[in-house]
Amino acid sequence: MNGDAIRETFVRFFERHGHRRISGASVVPVNDPTLLFVNSGMAPLKKYFTGEKVPPAPELCNVQGCIRTKDIDDVGDRHHITYFEMLGSWSIDGYFKERAVELAHELLTGDLGLDPRRLYVTVFGGDTGLGLPADEESALAWERAGIPRDRVVALPAEDNFWGPAGDSGPCGPCTEVFLDTGEEFGPAYVPGGAFDTKQRYIEIWNAGVFMEFDKGLDGVLRPLPFTSVDTGSGLERMELALNGLDSVHDTSLLAPLVRSVQDVLGEKGEVLHHHRVIADHMRAAVAIMSDGVRPGNEGRGYIPRRLIRKCVTMAMGRHQERFDFEPIVEAVVGSLGGTYPHFATEQTAVMAAIAQERDEFGHTVRRGLDQLDKVIAQRGRVSGSDAFNLFATYGLPVEITRDLAAARGVTLDREEFDSALRRHKVLSRGVPEGGERRRLRTGDVLPAAVRGATEFLGYDTLESDGVIRTLFSGGTTVEEVEAGSGADVIVDRTPFYGEGGGQIGDRGTVRVPARPGSGGEITETVVHDGGGFLHRVEVTGGSLRVGDTVVLTVDPSARVMTAANHTATHLLGAALRSVLGPHVHQAGSLVEPQRLRFDFTHPRALTTDELTAVERLVNEWVLTDSHRHVEVMTQEEAKASGAISLEGEDYGEAVRVLSFGDFSKELCGGTHVDHTSQIGSFRIVSEQSIASGVRRVVAVTRQRAVEHSIEQASSLSEVATTLRASPKDVVSAARRLVEAARTPKAGTSARVTGAHETVVNDIPVMLAQAEGSVGGLREEARREAEERGRVVLLWNASGERKTLVVSVPKRLGDRLRADDLLANATRRLGGGGGGNAVIAQGGVDVPPTRESLLEVLTETRPG
Structure with a gap:
């Protein structure tokens, strides 16, 4: 059975047994900040399990695309992949362990035709720390289904207690099905001994996560209002099991991609580790970007950037100076476009984004690789500081540095790198480590007593009363917050609009009429996934208490x-x-x-x-x-x-x-x-x-x-006066002046090459290398900044001391200062200099690059 056949067999089996087929969701979570990407079939359905939302039917099934970033470093072995398809079924406040096991056994040994003698199952062995006993009910259910007790293995919580999908939420014990892939992959399991879950015995289905508990932010497990079943099977692993393959990369879902990589690299014959990695990473990048994510320096965008850059670096390490990714993207779309039509719809945009990432990164990776070779030749090791310098100067991700070093038989001090990165972030942001107060996130699980939507009154009024339902401060729920502290407040009704649809949340005030002087400033309003409005409050007087009747007033002018x-x-x-x-x-x-x-x-x-x-x-x-x-x-x-x-x-x-x-x-x-x-x-x-x-x-x-309009008119009038022309003749006068200035005076000009225009933190920016005197660079940077209204960074990389000039136009003076940007750049690149809010210059020790200066801009917080 190929991937398409397995999908349909799985879903139709559960439809036949009363489950409703639903569509899979985007790999980008909707209103769920607890997840970077959807990493399981149940992640988009969390609200059904907590009772916050009613499912379309009590029993469901589907196929869900998933991204698991924690598996990136393991890709290339038999079964780890970054993007995979999860076959899932659910019972929400319906059947539980006994029926779940019956269905799993019937599907595996019936419709899918697996030999029951090759199946082993694991169950939760109990956990004294959690106060939970062993799951004997599931073990007995498997015996009744036909699995002998000596093939039912009890494992600890780290193996057989699932969830939550994030920091908090539904969770419970689980039972998993493993396939015995044969003695060539290791010794047989001996009852009572260690159970190999990595080589000989491969997990093919988590046949039941039994949702019984709700894990809060305090780590405490509380019973859910009802029990549910969540199952999940990786499609790629299931195809491996059914067809007796050695690796998921041999399946119909990945083999065409691997062959495409071999064709691009001109390496026919044996499938090597880097063939598998590039095929996997390009598939995952296409899946992520087809759902609208674009490569970036942080958050979700960092993952496709990391994946693409690793592919580029691997290809260049195989003497492919310009990685031709398009045939691989076409193979991905050919494999998955029929099931996920948006892959084909977004193909052109995805290819353009990958090309831009490849071209921007490719010209620095060679220098980074050369520098890495020098480090290894000189020291025989790669320190954390070396890895950080490669990252900061050449944009070489630490994971790539580690892999390349390992290929040369050299270790990397990852702990030292992480320490250097933390210090860098503290210096860049000016925030003490751990100094930011914990705020309630919109996906954090609330106690059952305070769940439910806040009534929004703000379409008709800017002031109303309301009752405080919960207070959140310092990492947990509290009963009272006093003056001088911050809190997240949920009330039963509010006139404050919660951030959404692109509109920021309202700000204003809250006061307690029963205790004059008690209240605070509401600086932001967001909507919790459960429907409650979170008012971010700085308590300025008295205190706020759960149960208080308060008056909430929106800032009318804002x-x-x-x-x-x-x-x-x-x-x-x-x-x-x-x-x-x-x-x-x-x-x-x-x-x-x-x-x-x-x-x-x-x-x-x-x-x-x-x-x-x-x-x-x-x-x-x-x-x-x-x-x-x-x-x-x-x-x-x-x-x-x-x-x-x-x-x-x-x-x-x-x-x-x-x-x-x-x-x-x-x-x-x-x-x-x-x-x-x-x-x-x-x-x-x-x-x-x-x-x-x-x-x-x-x-x-x-x-x-x-x-x-007034500022533009004033500027036009000033320009007209300067040019001795009327406003209607300004354009022609300016053109004559530009033409006359095309032949600059010797010694005072700068020639700009390779200008790069972009937007960072909503601020237009131009970065370029330039040749000429320091005075010429200053004049060119100042002129470009004021005429174009953007921040300009010019550098001259010739000579022993490298010159960097920064200019900030007056219209952006309330958000950035040129001397602050220069200070951040010299902190990263070494050297020193100075200036003022508009223009600054200095000498740096490390040659600037577009990537290193973009990092400086990204990490400099606008005022």
Whole structure:
């Protein structure tokens, strides 16, 4: 049976036994910050097991794509892979251990045809620390199903107690099925002895995680309101078992990819370790990026970056100076595109992102590899400091350094590297280690007594009373928080909007009428996965207590400006579709009081005429004074009505459809103006690329838009005066001046090469190597910064002492300082220098690179 046949056999078996087939979810978790990626079939279904959400049916089954980052370093052996497909079935408040075991045995020995004599099972052996006995009920169930007791192995909690999927949540004992792959892989199990779960006996199915407990943030296990069953089987391992293969890389799911890697590297014949690793890593990167993640320096984006860079480095280590990844991506899409159509839909965008990552990393990896060779030749080892320098200077991930060192028979001091990285982060951020207070995360499991949604009143009022249902401070729930402390507060009802749909949460105040002087400042509001609104409070007087009746007041000026910007994003999206075409789709947004940010799909930069047309159209709609119209309907009804929705957004069953005139109709739960005229004015501040095929517009409304117009008019007037021209003749006068300056004076010019434009922390940036005098670099950096309104970093790598010049335009002076950026750069690269908020220069010991300076920019927090 190949992968396609096994998928259908599994799902149809459970459908035949009363389970409903449901679709798999994205590998990117929705509203679940406890997970980097979906790592199990039950992860997207957690709310069903806690009772926070009602499942579509009590018994379910599906196939779910998963990412396990902890297995990355083990990839290349018989059965570890980064991306895999999980075959899963669930019983939620339905059947339990006995029936789960019966179904598992019937499927494995019946529909899938495995020899029952080759099956071994493990059960939970009990744990005194957890206060839990051995799972004798499951052991007896397996005996009744036909598995002899001497093939039922009791294992400790680390092997047979599952979960939670994150720091907290549903969990319980489990029973797993192992296949005996034969004596060539090791000695047979002897009852009472050690059970080999790595070589001879391969796990093919976790046939039952028996969800009985809810693990809280305090580590305490509390009973769930009902019991459930969660099963999961890796499709690739199941194919290995059914077809008697030596490795998951020999399956129909991975073998074509491995052959593609061999073709690209020109290495036919024996399948080697690096063939398997590259095939696995490219498949995982494609799966992650097909769900919208792009390579980056942190968070989810770091994983595809790490995977791609490892593939590039491995290929270059095989003398492939330019890794041709496209045939491998095509093989991935050919293998999985039929089951997951979005792989094919996103193929072009994914290829573009991989190409950009390869090209940006490839030119530094060779120098990094050469430097690593020098280190090994000189010292015969790689210290943690060496590995950190390779990471900081050449962008070489420590995992790649470790693997390359191991291939040369050299060890790496990982502990010393981790210590150096921690020190670097502390210096870069200016935050003491462990100094940030623990806040309740939106996916943390709450005590059952305080679960449930907060009633949102903020569409109609900015002030209301409410009762404190729970307080969270210092890592756990508490009964009281006193002045001078921070707390997360959940109330039964609130006028505060919780962050979502791109709109930031409201801020304001909370007070306790019964104890005058008690209360605090609410600095942020977010929505917990369970529906409760988390108000981030700094208690400024008295105390807050569970059960207090409080008065919550939203900052009215911030709400008005945020509402105007949110409505403006809807109008901006409609205008972009009108001017550029229907291919434009929203790819993200940020709505806050001071500005709005709108990301959208488009293959190129907008022309000046297009930007003007978009800006003009939005302002025309503002002046129509169109009234806000709101309807609540089902998602199907909303789609049929032509309402726009954001791909991947979790809107719920009943959706709020917001309309303005006949030009804007979208699904949205945010706050908005009553009439478009309340936006006042709309001005675009910037437009730039943030990823391949994705553009970003930053705009302002109301008073901010007026100020922007006045500043532009003032600048135009000043330029006209300087050029001795009227405002209408400024452009032609400026062109004449530029033409006259094309032949610069000797000794005062700088020639820029390889300029790289990007956006870091929402700040436009240009980085480039330059040739010329220090004065020339200063003049060029200052000119480029002010004319283009972006941060500029220029460096001259010639000579023994390397020169670095940083310039920050005046309009960004309230967010960054040039001398601070230079100080952070010299801290990383060695050397010193100085300057002021606008311009700074210095000498550095290590030649700057685009990657090292991007790290500096990323780690410098804007004010």
